[in-house]
Structures are given as structure tokens and as C-alpha cells.
Amino acid sequence: MKLFAQLIHDISSTTKTNDKLEALVRYFQSAPDDDKLWMLALFTGRRPKRAVNSTRLREWAAEVADIPLWLFEESYHSVGDLAETIALLLPEPAEENEKSLTSWIVFLKKLGKMEEPERKSEILHAWQEFSTRQRFVFNKLITGGFRIGVSKQLVINALAKTYDLEAPVVAHRISGNWTPESTTFKTLIQGEDVDTDASKPYPFYLAYALEDEPQTLGDPADWQAEWKWDGIRGQLIKRQDEIFVWSRGEELMTEKFPEYQILQNHLPNGVALDGEILPWKDGAPLPFNLLQTRIGRKNLTKKILQTAPLVFVAYDLLELDYQDFRQKTMAERREMLAGLISEANHPVLKLSPEVKFIDWEELAAHRERAREVGSEGLMMKKLDSDYKVGRKRGDWWKWKVDPLTLDVVLVAAQKGHGRRANLYTDYTFSVWDGDQLVTLTKAYSGLTDKEFYEVDKIIKANILEKFGPVRTVKPELVFEIAFEGIAESKRHKSGVALRFPRMVRWRRDKKVEEADTLENVQALLLKY
């Protein structure tokens, strides 16, 4: 695991993409195949289950470090990461362990089945043999929280570079339903029979946000526009008489969407559709939080299925008759898609409607009414574009509506995590209800580090009360927050829930009295 720990260290100690790529290539060139397969599994979200309860880990680590538990907790609070805190608090080993990553994963799987005293002694023993770096990685593995700052695309590029393959080929090979137990590194990366896995999705093509005026895109006749829906981007696949649904995070979520099973009888085999998983009722989309609640539930009760019935709004056709369609033009794919959907003829499967326009001004006017139709803006796609892999500039653009904004008062704060663990960066905001401030939302991003530092100082000087980690603060600061949507909510005192709230500006120019009122908020709710 030394090599793997080195890789993680190299990746996290640089901000340069190219250095990260080089570190990955070095790893692929030097590590054994088994380890590479596990490394891929970890980097693509196939992590082993958490093997140990984190409360126990904290107690054991405090015991080994010979410090009281409260001091361990304070250290954790400051460092912001449990695996790292433990790694830092324990003494350096006399000799570093040379076992492979795979052997540690095998160890991990056994760990879950052990009785607690045995588990404890095994973990304590392992800790003793690790350098700080290895211990950190080991802790990440046993706590199941393995997430390291490198995109899947970068791993794909590194594999492509090491094995002299095209990146899209690699992307397709490592997507799908494999596990390290079900395949080998050779079959996965260099194997020929990649089609044996019927569920395998295609990598998604993602758009960048349009920053300039649409006029910069050239002739409007070269483009098509659709609404950008606010659901879960997904791929619906039918192969070998089975339906598979993948989310954009390449999670197989078929069971979460029983509504789509009916399409079994309406779609031919060898079909892959790109589209949006969307709650839909009476001809219009429902708010996103309904979908979110539904995804969170373990059991899909009848009631949930009735309150948030789903449709699949198809954007694109990636495969037809088992043929990869991604090299065809958008115009061709769209035409085939329309034909396929009208033939399927089922209300659960919809064609994403085209937004027709003659010139950019007309399109801009459509964008203005995006919220009225329940969408969050427009998608623009070039008619002669192929279906690319990952986030690419040029042929596809998203053109979201401007966010909604409110001026709100900071009333409570909590310390952040990770790099902001010593600063109050997580804020609770209120608006006026008569002469009372009522809590509206939380937000914790959008300020510069310098601003966070400054606000932190003001907060520390104005703390009123402590509730656990939360500090209520004398209401003195006003912030402009932006959000993507607003919906009714019983969970919040204010009766509304905001979607993706974040701070856009610290309104030093505004007094607390000038902040928005609950009436303003309710007016927005009615409007959208």
C-alpha cells in the first residue's frame, strides 16, 4: 500500500492537473494489476463498506495516542477529517509495512465479520505498522469515506496514456456494472469482450455554462434549443430484455424507478437514451425536492409513487439496435430519437420538447419564461455535433436563468470543515416577519477566503449563545443570497425551502432593517 499512499500524497500535494496525471501514470506503471484494479474501483466510487464504527475508532485512537477523548475530538474538529486526525495523532512506526493494497482490502472485508475485541486488536496492530501517509489511507478505507481530489476523467486520461488507448474507449470500459471481484484489470482495460455486460452505460456528455452572449455562437440556424430540466440526468438502457437506469454519477439506480419497467414492452432491445429523470404531474414537472425525498427513501410506498410519479424526458439517442450512435450528428440522433419515442408511445417516456427560435433575441425571450414552464434555463446544442465524453466546450452549452436573490440577515454560524475547520463559515440566515427574524436558510459558500476570515472575526466578537456547535450571533450582517428555486416546506420555520442557496455578496452597504421580509419571500413562492 506504500505505492498507493504515495499516489494519494502526490495527488493531494499539488494543484496542477498535469502533476496529478503524471502521478497516476507512475502508479499505473509500477503497481501490481490487482492493486490497480482496486485503485480503479476506489476512484470510481466502488468502495468497500465501512468496516468499523467511527465512535470506536475515535476511542481507540485516543487510547493509543494517550490523550483524553475530548482532546481527540478537539483535534478532529480542527483538522476536519477523521482519518487524517487519527493518522496525525498516532506515533510513527519503527518499520513501515510493505503489504499490497489488495491484501489490505482483503483484510478490510474480514474486519467486518470479526467480533469487536478481535477487530480492535487487528486495527491497533495495523496502525502500528504504518507511516502517517499509509495510516491516513488505511483510515479512509476502514471508515468508508474514501474520496480523493481527482476527477474520473483524469483517471481515464492517465489510463489512456499508460496503455496507449483512446480516452472514450477507456471511459466506456471502466463504466458499467463491474466489481473488482467480478473481473481482472487485464479484462477490464485491455479485454476484448467488453460487451458482455448488458447494463454498461456510455459516459455522459456534459455542457459548460454559457458565459458570453449567445450571439457569439454564430448562426442560430446551426443550433437547436431545449429546456434544461431540473431532475436527475440519467441513461435509460434496454438490452437483452432488461431495463437499466444509470444516474450521471454512474450509479445503477434501476430499482429506484419502478415506473420505467413498463418500457420493457415499448422499447426494442439495444437502446440507450440520455435524458432527465423527472417527477411529472398534469403536464408539468414537479419541484426537485420531491424527487430528492423519494431518492432518499428505502421503500417506495404507494403514497410516494403517487406524490412524485416519474417520467423520463429523453434528450438524446446513444445506441440503437446495439449500434453506437454517438458519432452521428445531433440532428440525425434527434430525428431517430423522435421516431423511437413516438413508436414507443407511452406517457412515461417523453421527448424533450424543442424550443423553436429564429434569432438569438427570440431565444433570450424564451429563457426569460423558463421558470414558468418549470425549467431552469435552456440547453443549446449544435446540430452537427457528435456526442462527446465528459465536460467539453464548444458544441453544447447550458444557459441557465439568472438565480433568484434575497437580502438576508446572518443570525447563527457554525465552524466549517476541512480547510475551513477553524473559521465560522456555515451560516444561518433570516428574513423579517414583522419585527421578528425568522430562519430562512443556511448557506456556506460564495465568499472569498478573505471575506470569510473577516466575517469570522465579527462573528467571534458577537456570539450570543451556544447550542452544540452552533453559535447564535447578534444580527448585524446582511448578505445577498442567490438560489435556483423555491418551494413550500413544512420542515422550515419560514415555510419555504430554497434550492442551492449560496452567498453572492456581503452587503456592507445595507443595514439589518433593510433586509427582505417573509412577504417578499412568499411573493417569490407564488410566482414560481
Place this chain on the structure above:
Amino acid sequence: MLLKFTKKGIYCPAGNFYIDPWRPVGRAVITHAHSDHARYGCKHYLAHHDSEAVMRLRLGSDISLQTMAYGETRTINGVKVSLHPAGHIIGSAQVRVEKDGEIWVVSGDYKIQPDGVTVPFDPVKCHTFITESTFGLPVYYWQPQSLVFQDINNWWKQNREAGKVSVLCGYSLGKAQRIVKNVDLSIGPAFSHGAIFNVNETLREAGFDLPHLPKVTSEYSKKDFQGALIIAPPSVGGTTWLKRFGPHSMAICSGWMQVRGNARRRNVDRGFILSDHADWEELLTAVKATEAEKVYVTHGFTSIFSRYLNEIGIPAGEVKTEYGVEEEDAPANEKKTPADSTD
């Protein structure tokens, strides 16, 4: 109490003087020349001989300043005052005050590990000890500096091989002297940023044995900087000043680099864990060596460190001061945090 904590700073009523006050006062005894400990505007200053050059550079050549040696005693209104090595930066001292057999020591900032530049920390027995706690958490522990400089030398060599300039950041007073004194200057050419050049040349003129590094100016071109080590203050991060070097790798020397989150926040290519403050174990060692009956904890992880001291049987309290806003405690350079994105 021999020393009191007042709005202006740590005050000795019997002697009518302050130690490291943060407001202008009549008489100030100064532990060291960092800007949060040696502030403008006092009528008279008393500090160690070795602090004089930098204090005059920073506070003005015309300040009223008396200096003394380590171990020398001065009596101010019947209170005995002496200075003792703190090992923090050149000239840094612990201040010992004594009256009627009662002894208090103010640590200022300190570290125990010798750094090859300063006179090493010397524990002083006392009844009451006022200590800093900048790194008063057990996650902070320092490797021997020889290992850190091995890493720094290797990093410089690797950058040279890759055709990159090495920009090494550290604070101009303290870290910069430690770097020029300990890095292997035979690896290649080395230059210093103007701010560091000024401090180092001032110290050289005052007789300190530091190597001379030319100042980065527009007289030099990219070619002169090829494979060079540039020593600069952390404030150069993200500025156009760096453009003149072409491809470069940037590293920072700071104790905060121990924690990954802090290192990421600085947005540099490398973080070397090198501090002029005591780590957790050093703080404990220092406190125990004083045999003090009572300890006051100032700037840093004050509440945590004092709570721990109480638990191990050393009565301790926290004190709010205005130290710790300089140097190692300063926030990272400005960087926009990305808003959460839906897709």
C-alpha cells in the same frame, strides 16, 4: 499580582511597564521584533541587543530603545527584569520579572528545536508562566529540521532538473533567515525578494553571519533565474511578480502545512512543515521545565491547551491577547470559493 492583563497588554503595576503591549504605552519590554509583539508608538522600548536592528528598521530608526543581553538584569522601579533565549527568531527573548521573591516569566513566542540561527530556548524556573499556544494541539509535531531541509534540497534539485525555478515562501523575519542558513546553497543560484533582502541585509550589517543573496530586480532576466531558488514572503502567491521566473514551482514553509486542509488552502505546489513556534510536545516540555505553579495561555489554541494543563495537574487559565495576527497566523491569500453547482 506581579503582572496583570489589561486592555493595553500585559502590565507590571509595581514596575509601571508593559510587556509586548498592543496599545502605545510609556515603557514597553519587547520579547521579539514581530509586528504583533513589537508595536508602534511606545515612548521607551527595552529589548534584546539582537532585536535592535530589525526594530529600528520596522518601527523607525529614532525610537527610544535600550537593549540588553540574555541573562543581564535591569531593575525598573524595584522590579528585576531579565531576558532569556526563546529560540523563536533572532533576538527573541522570554521576559523574567521578579519582585519580593515572586517570579513571573512571559514566553513571547518560542520553539525548543535548535534552528542554527537563534540562541536556543533556555527554560527559566518561575512561579507563574505566561506561554503562547499557537500550535497547542497534539496533531502538531515537528520533524527534526535536518529532515525538512533534506526535502527542501531535493525539491529544489528536482525542479532544476525539470527546468523550473523554485520559489520558497517563508516570513521575512524568522523563516527567511532559517532558510538561507540551512538550505544547501551549493545546489544552484539563489535570490531573495526585496522584503526579505531588506531584513537579511539589515541583520548582516548588524553583524549576523548570514549568506548574501542578491535581490530579485528587473536587472535580471529569465536566464539568470534558471534553476534558481527564490526566497520570498508568502504574499507573492498569485501575483504578477512571479511572472518573471517563467515555469516555477511554489512551496511554503509553515507549521500549518501539517494539516492537509491548510496546505490546500494555500494553493501551493508543496508545503514544508517548518515552524518557529513550539509544537505540542515542546509546549508541554517548556511548561513543565518552568516548574510553574500557575500558567496563563495566550494566543493560539488557548482553551484547549489550558484545559489539558489543568487535567495533568498544572493550574492554567486562558488570556485574551491581541497577539497572533502576524506571520504564521495570517490567513491565506484571497481565493474565491466555488459556489455549489448542480451539474
